Structures are given as structure tokens and as C-alpha cells.
Amino acid sequence: MQFHLNFPITPLSPAIEYGQELLLMGSCFAEEIGERLNASQFATLINPNGILFNPLSITRAITGYLDGKLYTEADLFQHQGLWRSWEHHSRYADADINAALDRINASQTAAINAIEKIDWLVLTFGSAHVYSLKENNQVVGNCHKMPAAGFSKRLLTVEEIVTALDNVMHRLFFRNRKVNILFTVSPVRYVRDGVVENNLSKAILLQAVHHLVNKFNRLHYFPAYELVIDDLRDYRFYKEDLVHPNDQAIQYVWEHVVKYCISTASQELLGNIAELLKAAQHKPFNPDTTQHKQFRQRNAEKVKQLMEKHPELKLEKLLNYFQD
16 A cells, blocks of 8 residues: 655756755755755755745845845844844844844855856745735835734736746846756645645745746756645644645755655765764764774774765864763
């Protein structure tokens, strides 16, 4: 008997390789996958603006990187004693305006420096709903838990999304001749918008993304949304809020990312790194035994061999752990 739906996934071509640079942007699901790539020693920059959900805020952020934009006091506002940016996640907020600006601009500078060098831009869209300030109609990346009365909410059209992405991609391709773009749609269900409204939002995102993927050769799609919604298709793969995929679901999607998006040679290296990371998590009953010391020495040698063969990998902390 078959208890879940399997469907074919087209392997990414070209595939992601070690030594390439990746910029991941979008919803919290982008961070889940980005953190796994980072732990596996891929060169990643994850959400320089913090978590962003809608395509317009994401394209505005990319435009800022291409423009070399840095933020000033005029770009911030104060709420509940913290200085914040409408274009950034609350993680950048600070009681000191200069500290907030320093944090924002440090991340912005990293993105500005990376945007012309990246090999992959991975965009994960969460919602086609946008919130705009009523006072000036500015689309915000984060509402910072401000009163709802200050915002207007609307659903983007496919045409709006395609136009915004089309414009920013032409600028990006002009500045970066090698970059590929990988789109995903977040499987997180935004039921606060309403169940029907969430499904309509996801449908708009999927239609817009596939329109673009069919239009450009350097654009690709990975079915993270479908793997959770159609393949796993069970609430046991969600957290208690029944909205966010749990660790099992994220791991399931990650395994498919590795299988279908990462080159065969890089998969082998990733497996070696994963074994060493697992070894580093081992908690011995008695760390002073000869057996455990030999265990650490063996793994230290494995790390050294990887570092010699792949000098681009940053495994110093792992080596120090086994040698300590």
C-alpha cells in the first residue's frame, strides 16, 4: 500500500556546488534551509533584511543592495522604546538609534558586497498579501506589531509580482552575469489571513513564479511547498500551531534539496561534513577514556584531511573541538 503521494522532481541544472556563494531571502522557511546549508559549510548569506514574506518587500531589498543604499536616522521610527525600520525584521530593533543603524548597515553592506558575486539567489515567498502604511501607502516588510488601524492590507496580483521581479532581475543580470535564481514557495500556512485567503495567496505566488521560470533560462523552481502540502500532507508534520512545518518536515525537504539541487560531488563532501558534525555532538559517559581520546584524534585527522583538500571550508572550530 502507498500512504503518500510521490511526484517527480527535476534535478537542478546547473546544480549547486561547494565554492559557490549563495544569498537566501524570504520567509522563515528560507532561514531553516539556509541554516542547514550554512552548517554544511556552504558560503551563505541569509536574509540581510531579516525575514520578509511578500515579493514586493524582497524585490525592494534587492534593489537597495544594487543601489548601494545605506540607512540613516530618517529611515527609522520609534515604537515601544525601540528604533525600527519598515524594511527590516524586528531583530534589528534597538533602544539606541545608532546601534540599530550600525546593525542594519553592517548587514546591508554585506549584501551590497555580495550581490555582484553570488552564484545563487534563493528566494522563498511566503505570502502575496501586503501591508501598506495608510499615511503614505508605503509597503512594509514587517508591521512590528503596530496597531492594525495604521495599515491597509491587500492581495497582490500576478502581474504586480511578475513586473516587480522582472525589473529587478534585469538589473541583477546586468550586474552579475553568472547568477542563477532558485524560487521556492513557503509551505508555512498563513491562516491568520484565513484558510481560503491563504490558499489564494499561495496560488498567486505559484502562478507568478512559474510564469517567470518559463520565461528565463537562469530561473529555477524547487517544490518545497508541494513536498509538505502534497507529499507529507499530514498535521503530524506540523508544529503545535498547525501552521509551521516541524523538524521532521524540514528535514524531509532538506534531504530533497540535497538530492535534487546539489551536485553529486558536493553531496559526497556534504555527507563527510555531516558525519563529522554528528561525531562532534557525541556526549561520552567518560571523556577521559583512551577510547574517547582515540575517537577525537581520528576525527581531528578527518577534519585536517578535508581542510587540506578543500581549503575554502571553514572547519577551524570543528578541528579545535576535536583537538581540545
